[in-house]
Amino acid sequence: MDSDQGSDGDISENERPLNHLDTTNDPQFIQSSFDAYFHQASSRSCTSANVFSSRVLPLTQDEYNSAITAYKTRSPSQPQTRWTGPHDTRTAFRRYAHELEQGFNLLFYGSGSKRVVLNTFATECLATRGHVVVVVDGFHPNTYSPQSSVFPA
Known part of the structure; x- marks a missing residue:
């Protein structure tokens, strides 16, 4: 050797x-x-053992049904969950449109509470600027990634 x-x-x-x-x-x-x-990303992520599900017992089927019934039968005078941002919606719309024009994506976590505002943004702001808007309901259980891909014709 x-x-x-x-x-x-x-x-x-x-x-x-x-x-x-x-x-x-x-x-x-x-x-x-x-x-x-x-x-x-190579380091180990820190997690906590304080998990919400371990501290609160899940609802029984009867408790769940009564809570849903109470929610659906509430009076119109009771406030519904609304999206609130740091500014009014018009200011937010201008900022979102600017970010999109610069090539950034927008991600809204838990968009169920922001759906009305996002639909308004799509129809009143983006559609008037000539953008094509596609809405994919990611909460639908049968939706998966290849179905939500959009290809130009």
Whole structure:
């Protein structure tokens, strides 16, 4: 065996191959946002054992039925859940339209409570600017990703 050929066991801690170097502590290494993302994503995520379902008992079928019945039979004077943002809807619409024009996507988590506002945004703001709007009900249990893909004709 030649002197420059050795087994992997002969490599000391300071002589690791380049792909094993940790350059995050190197003062000459400038970490990009991509590097920061992958560095953060590679670490273990912290979760809590304090889970809501372990602290509150689930509703029985009778309790659930009575709660749904009470909700459906409430008087019109009782307020319904409304979307509230940091500004009025017109200000938010201008900001959303600007973000879309810049190439960003919009993501609204739990859009059930914001559906009326988002439909208004689609019909009054986007449609008047010539945009094609497609609404996919992601809450429908039979919807899956290939069905919600839109391809140009």
